[in-house]
Amino acid sequence: MNMRRVASAVAATAIAAGGMVASSGTAEAARISCYASSCNHLNPYKTTCAGDAIRPLPGAKDSDGSVVYLYYSPSCRATWAETWSAPYKTRIVVYRDGGSLHSEDWATYGAHTWTGMINDAGYKSFAVICPPDGLGCAQTSSY
Incomplete structure (x- = not known):
């Protein structure tokens, strides 16, 4: 040739x-996408945000041994909380520092559970996990 x-x-x-x-x-x-405040309370897995998610901090473990992680999407400028295999009615929440905005969910046994996202552009956020009895909650550091 x-x-x-x-x-x-x-x-x-x-x-x-x-x-x-x-x-x-x-x-x-x-695909549905968002940025900063337009991500508030959206499911990260129904947007492009989960595609570049990072877990910037160690998880926090509640008194039942369940762990919550804070996730952050640099492209979406949004955070959310996730847990795996937490007992039924374990509560997870992502808060923006100062408490002005949050999103929460409750786990079903054996499920991968996550919160909706919250705007993180110019803010810091943290995740909280509480066992079903509400005692012995834990939280991540802020990111």
């Missing part, structure tokens, strides 16, 4: 791959 044909084949492959990348980008853009 001569060099001209090789170059043409490489160019055609690059154009085809570029089209595939554009298609997946369009599909991603079609």
Whole structure:
């Protein structure tokens, strides 16, 4: 095969791959997304926010041994709380420092549970977990 044909084949492959990348980008853009205050109380898994989530702090363990983690999405500028396998009626909450905004949920046994998100742009947040009896709650540091 001569060099001209090789170059043409490489160019055609690059154009085809570029089209595939554009298609997946369009599909991603079609997902629901938000930023800062427009994320308040939204499910992070029904937005693009969970895609770049980080867990910037150690979790906090309540008196029953259940752990809550604070998650942060840099692209969405939002935080939320999550827990795994907490007993039924374990309460998790994400608060914005100062208490002006929060989102909460209650676990069902064995479930991966998370709160809605709250705006974190220019604020700090922390997560709280409370066992079903409400005694022995724990909270993460602020981030």
